[in-house]
Amino acid sequence: MAVGSDFSLGSVDVALTPAARFAEFLRTRGKRITRQRRVIVDHVASHHEHFDAEQLLAGLRKTPEGSRASRPTVYRTLAEMVDAGLLKKMVLDGRAVYEHDYGYPQHDHLYCTGCRTLIEFSSDEVARICDAVAGQHQFRAQSHRLIVTGLCTHCRSSKSRSRHQDRV
Amino acid sequence: MAVGSDFSLGSVDVALTPAARFAEFLRTRGKRITRQRRVIVDHVASHHEHFDAEQLLAGLRKTPEGSRASRPTVYRTLAEMVDAGLLKKMVLDGRAVYEHDYGYPQHDHLYCTGCRTLIEFSSDEVARICDAVAGQHQFRAQSHRLIVTGLCTHCRSSKSRSRHQDRV
DNA sequence: TTGTCTGCAAACACTTTGCACTTTT
DNA sequence: AAAAGTGCAAAGTGTTTGCAGACAA
Numbered sequence: 001m002a003v004g005s006d007f008s009l010g011s012v013d014v015a016l017t018p019a020a021r022f023a024e025f026l027r028t029r030g031k032r033i034t035r036q037r038r039v040i041v042d043h044v045a046s047h048h049e050h051f052d053a054e055q056l057l058a059g060l061r062k063t064p065e066g067s068r069a070s071r072p073t074v075y076r077t078l079a080e081m082v083d084a085g086l087l088k089k090m091v092l093d094g095r096a097v098y099e100h101d102y103g104y105p106q107h108d109h110l111y112c113t114g115c116r117t118l119i120e121f122s123s124d125e126v127a128r129i130c131d132a133v134a135g136q137h138q139f140r141a142q143s144h145r146l147i148v149t150g151l152c153t154h155c156r157s158s159k160s161r162s163r164h165q166d167r168v
Numbered sequence: 169m170a171v172g173s174d175f176s177l178g179s180v181d182v183a184l185t186p187a188a189r190f191a192e193f194l195r196t197r198g199k200r201i202t203r204q205r206r207v208i209v210d211h212v213a214s215h216h217e218h219f220d221a222e223q224l225l226a227g228l229r230k231t232p233e234g235s236r237a238s239r240p241t242v243y244r245t246l247a248e249m250v251d252a253g254l255l256k257k258m259v260l261d262g263r264a265v266y267e268h269d270y271g272y273p274q275h276d277h278l279y280c281t282g283c284r285t286l287i288e289f290s291s292d293e294v295a296r297i298c299d300a301v302a303g304q305h306q307f308r309a310q311s312h313r314l315i316v317t318g319l320c321t322h323c324r325s326s327k328s329r330s331r332h333q334d335r336v
Numbered sequence: 337t338t339g340t341c342t343g344c345a346a347a348c349a350c351t352t353t354g355c356a357c358t359t360t361t
Numbered sequence: 362a363a364a365a366g367t368g369c370a371a372a373g374t375g376t377t378t379g380c381a382g383a384c385a386a
Contacts, residue, residue, distance in 0.1 A: 032340055053375080054282050075285045087372050091259055094351090095375060107384060121301045129318045133289045138340050141318040148298045150309040154242065182343050200365055221350080238368050243351060263350060282371090341384070350375065358367065 018045040018086050018102055023086035038070040040077045044087070050099045050118050053078060090145060092116070108146040114155025186213040186254050186270055193252035204237040208245045212255070218267045219284050221246060260284070260315060276314040282323025 016024070022041045023033055043060055044051075051059075057074050060066025069077075078098060081087045088101035092111065097118070108126060110119040126146055134141035184192070190209045191201055211220075211228055214308075225242050228234025237245075246266060249255045256269035261284065276294060278287040294314055302309035 030340085034341060034385070036342075068342095072344085072377075073342060076341085083326070091262075094259070110302065110309075112307070113310075119305055119307065121305065123297055123301060125297055126314075128312075129291055129297075130292055133291060134278065134316060134318060136289055137278055137287055137289065138321040139287065139316070139318055140320075140324055141278075141316050142281075143318070144314065144316040146294075146298075146312065146314040148302060148307070148309050148312040150302060150307055150311070153306040154307075156308055198365085200364060203358070204367075236367095240352075240369085241367060242364085338386085339384100340386095342382085344380090344382105346378085346380105348375100350374090353371085354369105354374065355369090356367105357369105358365105360365075361363085 019112075021082050021102060022081065022086055026080075029066065031080075036073050037077055037080075039063075039065045040069055040074060041081065041086070044081065044098075048100060050097050052095050052097050054095075056098075090147075092118075092147075094116075107147075110148045110150065110152070112152040112155055113149060114151050114158070117152065178198060186268075188248060189270060190252050192256055194248075195315065199248075204241050205245055205248075207233045208229075208242060209249065210253070212266075212268075218265050220263050220265050224266075257294045258315075260286075276316075278318065278320070280320040280323055281290075281317060282319050282326070285320065287320065288293055 019038070019041045022037070025031075026033055027035070039060065040056075043063075043066055044056065047059065053071075053075055055080070057069075057071055060069050060074070074137045077088075078087065078096075082089050082098075087098045089096050089098055091097070095117065099118075105122060106127065107122045110121060110123070111117075112119070117154045126144065130141055130144045134138075186207045189204070190205070193199075194201055194205070207228065208224075211231075211234055212224065215227065221239075221242055224246070225232055225237075228237050228242070246255065246264075248256075250257050250266075254268070254270045255266045257264050257266055259265070260279065264287070268287075273290060274291045274295065275288045278289060279285075280287070294312065298309055298312045301307075
């Protein structure tokens, strides 16, 4: 993941707000800082849960500001935010789910097939293993994704009721 | 190519051929052993690489036998084979990829975004970590999936050429 | 002004489904 | 004969794209 700041005067990068970081990203790419892009980053930055495009769109439409961002624009902007290193994308049950990646520590997930909830956890062992394995295969690891699928306490109780299919 | 005998006199389950295992699965579910299901399992069992529905369909259509299995039937049968524990499904670049799961040891993958190749590796440490983490969160782990994304040696050379987008 | 962005509608890839007919049991 | 399976065509999902008008620089 190439993150670096093009102009580093001190310890710049880390202190930037997501919006500022995105603005910088756009600027260095000759892209424009439009109203919709601003509204979208702000909205995303103010919500810290995992979300998908549809949820974001729904959230935006609750505000007069965000109502003006269309679905295509939301999709386009999400892709840009991933490029900018603000968001991380993963695919669950056939749709893309996003989470914050800027200023957030590396982590992995437990995924409950009952309630479709993601639980975060950290383990530096995982990263260590990835590096080791990559090395053994002359592979240049860029990132990894570990998802432990199962049932959370809550869903384990109502297990027999809910038909939890294992789509991956 | 279906190999073995359907009647094992010694150690049962593990010794079953994929086709036999599938037949048993179908039987116990009141499902029927049709020509297309037979052709599909046999074809799948005789190819040991990762594949997606389209590749399987293409492969089937090269044989007179398999030509009679339609796309919907292939999809339906793949789902059944996953249920039967013969195949494991994962999603990469927006389409489902299958791999053998019957009689194959647990493993994880390195995924090259350049050539979209999966490289298998095993690490019991990973399973250990998953269990540990699940325990800490009162989570009942059913399975896990670890994918290390990056570039293989080959693609690392032609890195600048190939536009390797990071869809996940 | 210039060139990027946007919204719309249509297109997309992959997968699933309704239904009349075919097969297995 | 009864029940389950199949193929076809059509419908879904979630996401992407072509294009003309809107807008940031």
